Amino acid sequence: MTPDDTPVPLRIARQAARTPDATAVSAPEGELTYRTFDRRARAVAGELRAAGAGPEDTVLVGTDRGADWAVAVLGAWYAGAAPLLVDPAAPEERLRTLLDAAGTRYAVVTGHAAAAALRRRSGGELFWAGTRGDAPDTAAEPAAVAPGSLAYVLFTSGSTGRPKPVAVGHAGLARQTAALAARYGLTAADRVLQFAAPAFDVSLEEALPTWCTGGTAVFVDDNLAPPAELEPFLARRHVTLVNLPTPYWAQWAKDLARRPRPLPPALRHVVIGSDAGRTADLDRWYAAGGPPVTSAYGLTESTITATCHETRPGPPTGSADSTCSADSTCSTGSTDEVIPLGLPLDGVRAYVLDGAMEPAADDEAGELYLAGPCLARGYHGRPALTAERFVADPFAAPGERMYRTGDRVRRASDGTLRFLGRTDDQVKIRGHRVELKEVETAVAAHPDVVDVVARAVPHRGEPRVVAYVAAAPGRALDGEALRRHVAARVPGHLVPARTCVLPALPRTPGGKLDVRALPDPFTAGPAPSPAP
Secondary structure: OOHHHOOHHHHHHHHHHHOOOOEEEEEOOEEEEHHHHHHHHHHHHHHHHHOOOOOOOEEEEOOOOOHHHHHHHHHHHHOOOEEEEOOOOOOHHHHHHHHHHHOOOEEEEOOHHHHHHHHHHHOOOOEEEEOOOOOOOOOOOOOOOOOOOEEEEEEEOOOOOOOEEEEEEHHHHHHHHHHHHHHOOOOOOOEEEEOOOOOOOHHHHHHHHHHHOOOEEEEOOOOOOOHHHHHHHHHHOOOOEEEEEHHHHHHHHHHHHHOOOOOOOOOOEEEEEOOOOEHHHHHHHHHOOOOOEEEEEEEHHHOEEEEEEEOOOOOOOOOOOOOEOOOOOEOOOOOOOEOOOEEEOOOOEEEEEOOOOOEOOOOOEEEEEEEOOOOOOEEOOOHHHHHHHEEEOOOOOOOOEEEEEEEEEEEOOOOOEEEEEEOOOEEEEOOEEEEHHHHHHHHHOOOOEEEEEEEEEEEOOEEEEEEEEEEOOOOOOOHHHHHHHHHOOOOHHHOOOEEEEEOOOOEOOOOOEOHHHOOOOOOOOOOOOOOO
């Protein structure tokens, strides 16, 4: 087994043995050394094993962002089981759906009160372990997980209306963690921001390469604070690397253009992802003296990041004397383009295929397929869906698979991939993949809705999900009341920004939806409501 193939929990355990007094976690509730981090995780593992948890079992991580989340994830791995990464504050109906889909019987929480609350919300009995314990010196060693065993399960939006549980294996996670630690040049001196929500797989990408190289994961107090308020936090905690949603970073770049100021002095690198970035924002960022930016692309099914595009400070995009203001695109002579997806990470194979599943020529459009050890095992307990999206790789050895991303791209002669759009109805909302069919399913669950279609409508430069609905005969529907009904059942990124109640949805004579006849929901009336 090469170092890159060593399972992540074993690498963290070895790091704890090498540098027990180094700081592994810096969180609002305090700090954990590697020794304390390791011992608490072993205590969690002991409780889970005593309850019967082991390989291929999923364990709900029922904690918020911070030290408890870190202990819960590592403790589940030390037990040989797989963390189930969900939002513990998700609506009850959603939480029960996810637990049932993952077949989860175990959880890690902070203690008795949290366990009781989780029991009420989940509607069932879960064997639980607490994060605040400390393992004895005689505690068992972490489980020797097999490379092919289940590492974690994380749900994405589903085109059938049901969330999809992606099952990631330890082999792919180990390779991805090692590749990114090398790509970003991480060392024990780094202090890496933990910004992503616990139910978002980027949270693992922030933490795991950091712990595998002996650095410190710095958990932010509030990831909803605007960038100007994040800066003092980064400066106080001496953060060296951040991984931010692209829209959040773009907001930061624009704010720096409006109000020039020094950036946190220790910050040496910025990673952006989850959405397409623009070169005009890169110009603003570098004009403000920002450090190098890496734009990352990937999917949950590719074990997070699959490709990277490295950018560096230089003349503004276009001409040497062109500039970009905060509230407009670049000045005359400069271009504002989508930042490329870049080149595959080591071990990732990226194919651009045409409709006949043949490689597209350079600079010709095609669908992007990903292959290699980066791929997830498939969808947990969903073999038919797995077979639909994870297909045979005709360009590799028998038995190898590739994943259909649904992204249209073109490859330049130097191998750089550029994003062109989607082949389906999937959209990105605040960094989350959203299948419009899942939104429609959530809205259609209202007893008074007889017909619904969800669309992504541009508004102020960003896509907003709009639900067009028709009520059952004799029923009156209120758009805002319908949004509140949906918000009680699904996470915020699946709640429509606006609902338009129509007498009937416009149809063609053949019965198909007449998209051109749908009204613009933003031409009149109040601004779209924020997500709950």
